[in-house]
Amino acid sequence: MNKVVKGAEAAINDINDGAVIMFGGFGLCGIPENCIAAIVKKNIKNLTCISNNAGVDDFGIGLMLYQRQLKKMIASYVGENAEFERQLLSGELEVELIPQGTLATRCMAAGYGMPAVYVLAGVGTEVAEGKEVRNFNGKNYLLEAAFDSDFAIVKAWKGDTNGNLIYKDTARNFNPLMAMAGKITIAEVEELVQPGELDPNMIHTPGIYVHRIFQGTNYEKRIENVTMRKRN
Amino acid sequence: MNKVVKGAEAAINDINDGAVIMFGGFGLCGIPENCIAAIVKKNIKNLTCISNNAGVDDFGIGLMLYQRQLKKMIASYVGENAEFERQLLSGELEVELIPQGTLATRCMAAGYGMPAVYVLAGVGTEVAEGKEVRNFNGKNYLLEAAFDSDFAIVKAWKGDTNGNLIYKDTARNFNPLMAMAGKITIAEVEELVQPGELDPNMIHTPGIYVHRIFQGTNYEKRIENVTMRKRN
């Protein structure tokens, strides 16, 4: 059982038109740049994407939008993307906007074998339409289903050939949750090491959840809002 | 806001008769030895304990059993304890046995603000009696309520004065889950350090969940089944 693949092209080799894919990352932070580039290059169509955001116009998932590879986008916030708004308003793109914590929890539920979870977010709003509302201890909760995705594609800082992953800083975000949630999980890492090189106490995603892994190249790590303070 | 208390006696100072307390640990591995000793010394009565196991006859929660401090025990496995069996069969002790994964998940649910969770364990068995069974995608699940405990007492390897915790090896077990689940969470650690000394990427329990912390002393760390192989 060798989980190591040569690169992004090999990793996404069996992703076909119409697939449901989760992409880790928050904005452009912690996104699987190599796999996104490979999917753009291969021009796979009719994809359903589950991702917190939709990238920006010329980077991240925005590249797939530009090529009209997406049939449906499931996200919590898509505010940085003019092409997205255009496709949405023109009806070319189906969009499901869901609360960020609900998005995260529906990924976790899939990874933990829980078919659905009760959450507070969205009760009394249009998010609740058509969903079960249930009162526990005087509070109303919505029942939200676990995600069912064909592939989860995540980006980690370090990984070993067993598929164990460690994330860095806020680039962790949705990555460990989606890593648990894919029928097939693909991880690209900045540094791929041998088993035993990672401290077993400090691993965020156990390798049992990861099916393919490779060391990515040329990470651009674009920053959306560079915000700084002056040195005195 | 100072979370640091002087020691176990100060940490458990406001635990009174009748409290519902979670204790971290699996068997004798990763149990909060100092706090257990303080509760035994103070002889607090009528406690409801939530813990995977009930210690052994002369250590861990077994010490509380021996002093008849427990009204009710909620656990998954209590096989190492003759006094436990005696109190159970005589009716002195109320016992609720629940599947280990359900125990863990009910703790996690409390820490994540989920009022109840659907799990597979126990469907079609006596564990399911009186509980909602619901079919999702062709499989039956039981609805299990999040735990509601007054105190959670956990043991970590290292902690900082903000309450951030790191566990070691399989002594992690239920500790991070219970740490999230207590109305008041008390952490005893082998080494208490200043903020900044722990790598922010490698913390298992964020301090927001921890209300009191102290560095414990004289850890015995008794091993239940020392099992070894011969050197060739």
Add this chain to the structure above:
Amino acid sequence: MALNKEQIAQRIAKELRDGYYVNLGIGIPTLVANYIPEGINVTLQSENGLLGMGPFPFEGDENPDLINAGKQTVTTIPGSVFFDSAMSFGMIRAGKVDLTVLGAMEVSEQGDIANWKIPGKMVKGMGGAMDLVAAAKNIIVAMMHTNPKGESKLLAKCTLPLTGVRCVKKIVSDLAVIEVKADGFRLLERAPGVTVDEIKLKTAGKLIVAGEIPEMVF
């Protein structure tokens, strides 16, 4: 004189208590971090997975892996901790975050809030706002009392799609500090030089004025 954004942030900062864990939304709420009172220690939570958020980095120190929920570069402080998004919203949902400060397009006299969507016009998404308003123990809204056309944003009933129901506890606007009570908007404080009559005029929802209304003190 109506408050400017910095002053709104400054007034909200007075609501902080020692030991609070606080989530600050984008815009005016972010500015609150600049006015934390002396002797008060608060920990900032950023819902993308950071507890103990520090100030913006110095030029050249920006780290693309370290951003806040507004996607701005930030820093850590001693004692910071990173976690995943499920745990982040887990601690919010479990009520561990003491205070959430966020902006609003509309607030109703029942405490409903609308701040995520203008049908047919704005489709950016709710991000974490619905999770925060549904679960935080205490929610303060930072907002302008009226929109650019001069229309009140404090209404009897929200007209825009809701973000959350009966959740706002307090409003600090450019004109007033208002508590949301069972029977309506209760006026607590006026901006310096702003009259009760002006606030009444600019509040479309039911405004309760009981006794003398003091001016804010900075």
Add this chain to the structure above:
Amino acid sequence: MALNKEQIAQRIAKELRDGYYVNLGIGIPTLVANYIPEGINVTLQSENGLLGMGPFPFEGDENPDLINAGKQTVTTIPGSVFFDSAMSFGMIRAGKVDLTVLGAMEVSEQGDIANWKIPGKMVKGMGGAMDLVAAAKNIIVAMMHTNPKGESKLLAKCTLPLTGVRCVKKIVSDLAVIEVKADGFRLLERAPGVTVDEIKLKTAGKLIVAGEIPEMVF
């Protein structure tokens, strides 16, 4: 000749496939780890929070913080990982563990299993057994075909409180390898020298014998 415990473990080990994640219960199942076939790489999961469980430690190397679900001292191997109990049972519940091997007091011809309680006599608790049998993709039971009194443990219906329903896929006993099918226990292999008639005699549930039944090969 009936198999001894080591041989039962050895036969079960032949069911392992390369890349499997496996949870081995206490008793005979634990012994399976000693017979993993050449060229087959399996990773052992211990439900107290360890993936990649190594052998018992050498004398003097025991670590009280490092035990298995049977509370025995164990070791790690390169690539091991620790996690909490919720994640441990999460990966089990999500079907990520390919095979669970555990003991049983009774198995029914429908695949029900009883192994945690004898009313009025044994009240140790189910530990993780109910979670494992409810969720593992593939469950093999390692057991003696009969109890010490000679009574069959493979029944039409379990008499003891159940651990799980319709979950056992295969049984390896001291006498036979049996697959649990929709219509009953299907005999696949005999222990060397054990006759089909003896297995029939010692199986209280419905035994399906179709064609020639080969002897196990070791």
